[in-house]
Amino acid sequence: MHVIRRAIQRLVPGLAVTLLLAGSLWAQDDNAITRFGVELEAIPFPDLEVFQEAVSDSLQSARVVFKTKQAGAQTPRELADAYGRLGMHYQAHEMQDPAGAAYRNAVALIQDDARWFYYLGLHDYESGQHDAAIEHYRRVMALEPTYPAVRMRLGLAFLDSNRPGEAETVFRQLLDKDPDHAAALTGLGRVAFRAEDYANSIDYFERALVAQPQASELHYRLGMAYRQTGDLERAREHLEQRGNIKPQYPDPLIHAMQGRSQSSQFYLQQGVAAGKEGNFEGAVNALSMAIAVNPKDDAAHVALGLALEQLGQHDAAGMKYEEALRINPENAEAAFNLALLLDQRDLTEPAIPFYEQAVTNNADYTEAWYLLGHANMRLGRYARAATDFTRVAQLQLDNVHVWHLQALAFLAAGQCEDALTALATALAINPNRGDVIQTQARTFATCPSATAEQQQIALADARALYDLRPDLEHAETLAMAEAALGNYQDAADYQAQAMFESFKLGGPDKFPGLQTNMERYRDQQPAEEAWPASHPVFAPDAFAYPTESDDPS
Structure with missing residues (x-):
């Protein structure tokens, strides 16, 4: 189900929305000044009322500390340190304007x-501002040539500045030191993709995925x-496996900066990262x-509910999903996770709402929709299940398995004509x-509206399946x-x-319909249903979501 991957994908983007809303609410912190012979920019300061209390308290505290250090600085280095640390606080909360200043x-x-x-880069x-970033990253390399993350960031800046040759040089330098550097391999894959060298791009992306299987963004590439x-x-x-998790690489300076955040989103990101x-x-x-x-x-x-599930604390996880729904009844993820938790504990009926x-x-x-359909099937609500699987089929038009499930639901609901329509779609895809051929053969053989031609198709297909594997079902x-x-x-x-x-597998009583159909054939009557309702x-x-196979067995 990849539930954790889906939850991670939807949690983090909310951070940017809050900060974009706050981004234009600046007040001027002070005027431009000159200190130590250097003209310094004024630092815009945000309206703290738009932030969570912990965030506003943190930023207010950082501002007070900065003002104290600014007033008491005796050397350019002390004042630079005060400005730099203030910038880290703003950047930790993605406030680019004051951080840049x-x-x-x-x-x-x-x-x-x-x-x-x-x-600053x-x-x-x-x-x-990719060109400016390149110049600042190059300055870092001159000052600290052994800091590994700057070379990766430089390569990305080259790539996004449409300078693929320079990007490739940087990424190869990283691979020379670490052949399994997933981010550098990804960078080379992007360079190759832009050059329409798709074979090599696949090779690089595959190697990166081996190095970091959790980097779900690579599936998209x-x-x-x-x-x-x-x-x-x-x-x-x-x-189908794509996500938003990028290849990671060590960057202590970024971790130091991010540690200054006091927002719930920061801790949310930290929790999600730990879960990954x-x-x-x-x-x-x-x-x-x-x-x-x-x-x-x-x-x-x-997210906490998901982590608790991984620790086996299912009751506590369920309480977290319930709390999320009390806060926001429109949280689809919370509703789904609670349903799944109940369903996996065989509490199908409570899961359905x-x-x-x-x-x-x-x-x-x-x-x-998929699991709702299965839940309705288990409870004998076949017409509702058919509706559920119809919606899944609309979302995944080329999914043979779902069209087959839809057909089975229609069959169980007594709608064999609708079942045949779904089966025809499934077989047109593959x-x-x-399994679909067998269901169609049984439906042609039992549906009252089936034509003589369809009955002949059923016989030909059934013989082909039997010749391939003469087991009970065939x-x-x-x-x-x-x-x-x-x-x-x-x-x-x-029969x-x-x-x-059947005796090899527990006897005829274990297989509904065997004895009933034998009696019908002896009485010169055809079978009435493809399978009994039970x-x-x-x-x-x-x-147990199956993979599609070309083997008709």
Whole structure:
């Protein structure tokens, strides 16, 4: 289900929205001044009322400390340090305007501290000023040539400045020192992709994914590269796994800067990062801090619930999902996770309202529709299940498995004509799916509206399946097809073989319909249904999502 990957993808983007809203609410902190013979910029200061209390307190405290150090600075280095540390506080909360001004003052005062050039380069890059970022990163390399992260950031700035040759040189320098550097491999893959060298781009992206399997963004890049080569199957496989997690690389200066954040989003990001690394205890601690800072952060409650599930604390996880829904009843992720938690504990009926809440809040929530369909199938609500699978099929038009599920739901609901329509669609996508061929053969053999031509198709397909593997299911299917054409003796013979095979698997009583159909064939009557309502085919395992195969067996 990849639940954690989906939750991580939707939690972090909310941070940018809050900060964009705050971004224009600046007041001038002080006027431009001259100190130590250097003209310094005024630092804009945000309106703290738009921030969470912990954030506003942190920024107010940083401002007070800065003012004290600014007044007491006896040397350019002391004043530069005050400006630089103030910039770190602003940048930790993604406030680019005051952060940039503070860093520019710091590097104007002293030119030999790599930290302030590095943070200024990061500010430039995040502000879209890639050429300026390149110059500042180069300054860092001159001052601190052994700092590893700056070379990676320089390569990315080259790449985004449409200077792929220089980017490639930098990425190769990183690989010379570390052949498994996932971020550098990704950079080379991007260079190759731009050059339309798709084979090499795939190679680099695949190597990066081996180095960092959690870097889900690589699936998107691989999907696009495979699409360019015409390998649409592999493209689809990777695109279905795509996410927002980029390849990571050590960057102590960034961690030092981020540590100044006091927002719930910061702790949320820290918790999500810990979860990606499998450190679920650390995730719980960080996410608990996020909730302590902002108890109304429904996304943090959802993320904490996911981490608690990984630690086996399912009751506590359920309480977090419930709390998230109390805060925000439109949180589709919270509703889905609570439904899934209940469903996996065989509490199917209580789970259904939460699946329904999830799809009401997000009509394109494929997994929720899919599991809702299965839940309705298990409870015998077949018409509702057919509606659920219809929605999944609309969202995944080329998914044979879902069209087959829709057909089974229609069959169980007594709507064999609708089932045949769904089966025809499934076989148009993949004409070699053995399970779909068998369902169609049984439906042709039992549906009252089936034509003689369709009954002949059922017989031909059933014989092909039987010849491939003469097991219980295929023998029973061939018996149905023979009986549909009035060949009752042949039907009885194949049904007898099916019953013989059943003894190897527990006896005929374990397989609904075997004895009933044998009696019908002896009475010169065809089978009435593809499978009895009690057959497990109408309650497939929702959590065992099959892969498609070209093997009709």
